[in-house]
Amino acid sequence: MNDESKTPKVKMAGKGVEVFYGAKQAINGIDLEVYERQVTALIGPSGCGKSTYLRCLNRMNDTIDICKVKGLLTLDGEDIYDPNIDVVELRARVGMVFQKPNPFPKSIYENITYGPRIHGLAKSKADLDVIVEKSLRGAGLWEEVKDRLLEPGTGLSGGQQQRLCIARAIAVQPEVILMDEPCSALDPIATAIVEELIGELREQYTIVIVTHSMQQAARVSQRTAMFHLGDLVEVDDTETIFTNPSEKRTQDYITGRFG
Amino acid sequence: MSLSAIILVVVVLGVIGWFVGVSRSKSLVAGNVSQLHSRPTYYGSYIFVWAVLPAIFVAAIWSIVSPIYVDNQVRGHLPAEVLSQEQAQQNLSMNIVQSIARGLNTLSSENRPADDVTIEDLKPILAEQGVAIAGSGETYMITSARQMNSMTRSSETMRAVVVIALSLIGFVLAYMQITAKLRARNKVEGVVTGALIVASSIAILTTVGIVFSMLSETTRFFSSVPMTDFFFGVVWDPRFANASDPNAAGQFGLIPLLAGTLYIAFVAMLVAVPVGLFSAIYMAEYAGPKLRSVAKPLLEVLAGIPTIVYGFFALVTVGPFLRDLSAQISGIVSDGGSSFIQAQSVLTAGFVMGIMLIPFVSSLSDDIITQVPGSMRDGSLGLGATRSETVRKVILPAALPGVVGALLLTASRAIGETMIVVLAAGVAARLTINPFEPMTTVTVKIVSQLTGDLEFNSPQTLVAFALGLTLFFITLALNVYALYIVRKYREQYE
Numbered sequence: 003m004n005d006e007s008k009t010p011k012v013k014m015a016g017k018g019v020e021v022f023y024g025a026k027q028a029i030n031g032i033d034l035e036v037y038e039r040q041v042t043a044l045i046g047p048s049g050c051g052k053s054t055y056l057r058c059l060n061r062m063n064d065t066i067d068i069c070k071v072k073g074l075l076t077l078d079g080e081d082i083y084d085p086n087i088d089v090v091e092l093r094a095r096v097g098m099v100f101q102k103p104n105p106f107p108k109s110i111y112e113n114i115t116y117g118p119r120i121h122g123l124a125k126s127k128a129d130l131d132v133i134v135e136k137s138l139r140g141a142g143l144w145e146e147v148k149d150r151l152l153e154p155g156t157g158l159s160g161g162q163q164q165r166l167c168i169a170r171a172i173a174v175q176p177e178v179i180l181m182d183e184p185c186s187a188l189d190p191i192a193t194a195i196v197e198e199l200i201g202e203l204r205e206q207y208t209i210v211i212v213t214h215s216m217q218q219a220a221r222v223s224q225r226t227a228m229f230h231l232g233d234l235v236e237v238d239d240t241e242t243i244f245t246n247p248s249e250k251r252t253q254d255y256i257t258g259r260f261g
Numbered sequence: 262m263s264l265s266a267i268i269l270v271v272v273v274l275g276v277i278g279w280f281v282g283v284s285r286s287k288s289l290v291a292g293n294v295s296q297l298h299s300r301p302t303y304y305g306s307y308i309f310v311w312a313v314l315p316a317i318f319v320a321a322i323w324s325i326v327s328p329i330y331v332d333n334q335v336r337g338h339l340p341a342e343v344l345s346q347e348q349a350q351q352n353l354s355m356n357i358v359q360s361i362a363r364g365l366n367t368l369s370s371e372n373r374p375a376d377d378v379t380i381e382d383l384k385p386i387l388a389e390q391g392v393a394i395a396g397s398g399e400t401y402m403i404t405s406a407r408q409m410n411s412m413t414r415s416s417e418t419m420r421a422v423v424v425i426a427l428s429l430i431g432f433v434l435a436y437m438q439i440t441a442k443l444r445a446r447n448k449v450e451g452v453v454t455g456a457l458i459v460a461s462s463i464a465i466l467t468t469v470g471i472v473f474s475m476l477s478e479t480t481r482f483f484s485s486v487p488m489t490d491f492f493f494g495v496v497w498d499p500r501f502a503n504a505s506d507p508n509a510a511g512q513f514g515l516i517p518l519l520a521g522t523l524y525i526a527f528v529a530m531l532v533a534v535p536v537g538l539f540s541a542i543y544m545a546e547y548a549g550p551k552l553r554s555v556a557k558p559l560l561e562v563l564a565g566i567p568t569i570v571y572g573f574f575a576l577v578t579v580g581p582f583l584r585d586l587s588a589q590i591s592g593i594v595s596d597g598g599s600s601f602i603q604a605q606s607v608l609t610a611g612f613v614m615g616i617m618l619i620p621f622v623s624s625l626s627d628d629i630i631t632q633v634p635g636s637m638r639d640g641s642l643g644l645g646a647t648r649s650e651t652v653r654k655v656i657l658p659a660a661l662p663g664v665v666g667a668l669l670l671t672a673s674r675a676i677g678e679t680m681i682v683v684l685a686a687g688v689a690a691r692l693t694i695n696p697f698e699p700m701t702t703v704t705v706k707i708v709s710q711l712t713g714d715l716e717f718n719s720p721q722t723l724v725a726f727a728l729g730l731t732l733f734f735i736t737l738a739l740n741v742y743a744l745y746i747v748r749k750y751r752e753q754y755e
């Protein structure tokens with residue numbers, strides 16, 4: 003980290019980020035940087051504010067009435083909470099995959115084309131077909147569903163649905179993908195597939211992932227941020243965090259002594 | 262012994278049985294309750310159930326059957342010339358017998374009339390008690406009334422004996438069955454299930470009963486008016502027999518009424534659906550919690566306003582307003598123009614009915630829209646869709662079957678509405694496609710055919726049942742279809 007030349011470009015950054023739900027403070031001033039084309043894992047015990055922080059990054063917190071965000075959050079150096087920013091465009095650039103697979107009750111094809119259509123990314127049906135195939139291939143789902151694109155997305159298995167949601171997210175060609183416990187509803191095999199997928203996605207996208215699985219964080223991420231009670235305990239290279247953390251709380255958490 | 266006294270005794274027996282059962286079960290295991298199959302209260306309930314349910318059941322059956330039996334017996338003993346009369350005439354006589362019997366019962370024993378009292382002497386006595394006897398009363402009826410009273414009395418005595426005995430038998434039998442191994446809990450559970458089944462069957466049987474009661478009158482109607490004349494007739498003119506020409510048959514064409522019903526309902530839906538749906542979308546997707554908590558109940562107040570009040574509104578406000586408005590509009594085109602919208606019109610009724618229906622549409626659709634899982638919203642917003650895109654492309658398609666179901670339910674309300682139509686569209690049965698003219702509906706005609714002092718034997722009144730049954734089947738079909746759609750929709754997110 004100290005070696006400046008090896009440090010990749012900062013994609014998203016938070017400075018003194020505070021989040022309130024009504025009067026209750028959920029995040030108490032956090033500075034956290036996310037580097038381009040890296041997977042950053044957010045870990046920490048339940049209720050510590052991982053999802054809350056993640057949802058700040060594409061302003062999904064705006065949909066919760068009582069939620070107020072303070073501090074500075076930037077994407078490529080631009081303040082994303084600036085009143086002049088277009089939230090819709092921000093969310094197109096910072097996509098999100100949720101904990102529970104949530105395909106729309108539409109066909110697989112329409113699930114993928116939903117985003118490109120509303121953003122006008124395709125001019126013709128042929129363009130859409132290309133996007134669908136590319137996204138499904140990107141999510142490693144193409145071979146499984148190429149013959150049933152017109153069947154409902156809700157008819158897929160849980161793991162396939164989650165990959166459909168990832169495909170749906172990358173169809174919009176975002177720069178950052180946020181994933182909130184994307185594997186918590188999946189079995190080990192589906193989890194392995196999604197993890198492998200995350201490894202491949204890293205080549206093109208910046209990824210922030212919330213996970214409760216230490217192994218998963220260790221396997222997929224390059225950097226890991228440890229949260230506790232709304233504070234950022236520490237953030238470092240994943241290897242450092244798991245082998246030689248500087249904070250005792252991190253040590254205790256990853257060895258399973260609390261949380 | 263009156264029925265309520267019997268029931269009281271039975272219930273008291275049951276309560277005693279409950280305590281007996283509890284203490285019996287405890288003493289069986291010497292207070293060591295864990296050795297019992299069920300908790301002691303279940304043994305109590307077991308005795309209660311056996312002491313109460315069979316007894317009440319028999320009491321109910323007895324109370325229903327006994328008057329019918331007594332009536333038949335008394336009827337059988339009427340003088341031969343009465344028995345040879347027509348059924349309707351006989352029923353009339355029996356009614357008088359019944360009121361004499363009731364009157365005699367109200368007299369205290371000292372001023373009970375002598376056995377050979379005549380009807381002329383009895384009438385003033387009963388009149389003093391507030392029981393009026395019709396002019397056609399005759400002396401033989403007093404005998405019949407006495408017979409009726411004595412049979413009823415002995416039936417009631419027997420009922421008391423049988424029911425209380427049954428309760429005691431149930432009590433004792435249940436008591437004897439109590440052992441530590443008795444699965445009282447499961448048996449009581451069975452009774453609970455049974456009770457629930459009975460409750461729901463009552464609801465269903467009532468519906469069936471309503472249909473059958475209408476069905477019998479309807480068949481009587483169709484015996485005097487051919488079905489094709491009713492269903493395909495385009496003229497509604499049910500002249501009453503006592504009008505100037507007593508032989509006038511009257512025409513009972515359903516079409517003008519049905520057309521009016523559907524037309525007005527259609528106009529109403531035209532108003533209610535967009536407004537209701539949009540306000541539902543606003544309430545569910547846009548309004549903040551504060552606004553929602555105020556606006557939603559306010560909107561639903563509309564649903565609580567009695568429809569007759571909407572009728573006033575149509576009559577004194579909307580109707581005249583539309584009429585004057587149309588006069589002004591035609592005044593622009595040609596001076597001295599006449600109003601082309603009449604004060605009572607399909608438009609007025611439909612418009613006001615539409616306002617009445619707004620809260621139904623909006624609150625049903627609101628419920629359905631909020632039922633669409635939040636993850637759908639998040640998914641769409643997370644892809645960068647705007648709110649209205651999310652509503653249009655994700656929420657509404659997902660909620661559509663449910664919304665359609667809600668709309669069908671609302672439509673069946675529109676079809677059944679009466680008061681607004683009477684005041685806003687009039688009572689003239691006409692066949693027209695001009696929404697600015699009066700028309701009327703099936704329900705309005707049912708009311709007008711049945712108001713006044715009537716006997717249910719002329720087609721003029723019986724037609725009401727045919728109309729009612731037709732309406733019932735139309736709304737039933739709508740409701741069934743709506744439920745079918747709503748159910749299909751429910752399966753989507755399982």
Ligand SMILES: Nc1ncnc2c1ncn2[C@@H]1O[C@H](COP(=O)(O)OP(=O)(O)OP(=O)(O)O)[C@@H](O)[C@H]1O
Nearest residue numbers: 023028046047048049050051052053054055066068
């Ligand atoms: N919509 C909300 N309204 C009110 N409080 C909320 C809301 N969402 C989260 N919180 C609170 O904010 C704090 C952080 O929640 P958050 O969901 O970010 O935790 P988390 O780290 O994601 O936990 P988990 O690992 O269980 O998902 C918690 O104390 C939680 O109770």
Ligand SMILES: [Mg+2]
Nearest residue numbers: 052053054182
């Ligand atoms: Mg979370």
